[in-house]
Amino acid sequence: MVWPWLHLYICLQIPGFYTLLTQTPGHLPAQTNSKTEMLCEVKKEHTGVYWYRWSQERQHFEFLVFSNMLGKATYGTNVSRDKFSVHEARAHSSYTLHISHLHPSDSGTYYCSISQSSQLLLGSGTQLRVADALPLPPKTTQTPVSKKPVPRITKSKAASRTGPCSPLVWIPLAAGVLLLLLGLVPAALRLHRLRRRLWLRIHRQ
The missing domain is CATH 2.60.40.10 (Immunoglobulins)
Incomplete structure (x- = not known):
């Protein structure tokens, strides 16, 4: 049929x-x-x-x-x-x-x-x-987590000498300030003398 x-x-x-x-x-x-x-x-x-x-x-x-x-x-x-x-x-x-x-x-x-x-x-x-054989499901592989030791941050002697209170920092700074003051003294004296001369000229006239 x-x-x-x-x-x-x-x-x-x-x-x-x-x-x-x-x-x-x-x-x-x-x-x-x-x-x-x-x-x-x-x-x-x-x-x-x-x-x-x-x-x-x-x-x-x-x-x-x-x-x-x-x-x-x-x-x-x-x-x-x-x-x-x-x-x-x-x-x-x-x-x-x-x-x-x-x-x-x-x-x-x-x-x-x-x-x-x-x-x-x-x-x-x-x-x-x-x-005859069923396909195996794909294996899921996980990336192994590396157990590397975390490096410790240690302050070396050279680093400790370069801190904010280290002599290597404030000695050059003090020397610079001293040189600046020594340079300002002659300039101040010259300015004082110039002002005195101008004052004398004004009064003589």
């Missing part, structure tokens, strides 16, 4: 359908030979939940399993019952798909789906990536 796949393709192109069925997580990395699970929450009345897998490599949808309200499962062609199982919880509003014995060929995008008016409404999808 062609119509289920046609409606399935149409629903994939309409984001509005995603709000009725919510899947978590969106991306799911897993390692070979391990097991994993993904959750589907249904917000609309239904008679059961379908699970499909979209293979990007093979470019087609594959029907995996259908779980009805009574918990009875119907599997697709060549789908192993030991590999896939569906568990229902919370009054038929939450379904968990369990996948065991993972292999890289299990990689793909998994969709839960319900049937409404001859249409298949799809969930938001969970992208499963299976690899």
Whole structure:
């Protein structure tokens, strides 16, 4: 039959359908030979939940399993019952798909789906990536704090001699003041003599 796949393709192109069925997580990395699970929450009345897998490599949808309200499962062609199982919880509003014995060929995008008016409404999808070894998270390296000793400030003898009260400072200063005074004395005497001569000339006239 062609119509289920046609409606399935149409629903994939309409984001509005995603709000009725919510899947978590969106991306799911897993390692070979391990097991994993993904959750589907249904917000609309239904008679059961379908699970499909979209293979990007093979470019087609594959029907995996259908779980009805009574918990009875119907599997697709060549789908192993030991590999896939569906568990229902919370009054038929939450379904968990369990996948065991993972292999890289299990990689793909998994969709839960319900049937409404001859249409298949799809969930938001969970992208499963299976690899032989998962990439390790990057290590965060911290720069080691150097414990260098803080140098102590010590006053040397030469520094102590050059302080504000050091003889090397006030002796040249005193000598400069003395030379200045010695230079001012002759100038003062000359000025006094000049004033006296001017006074004598004024009185003689």
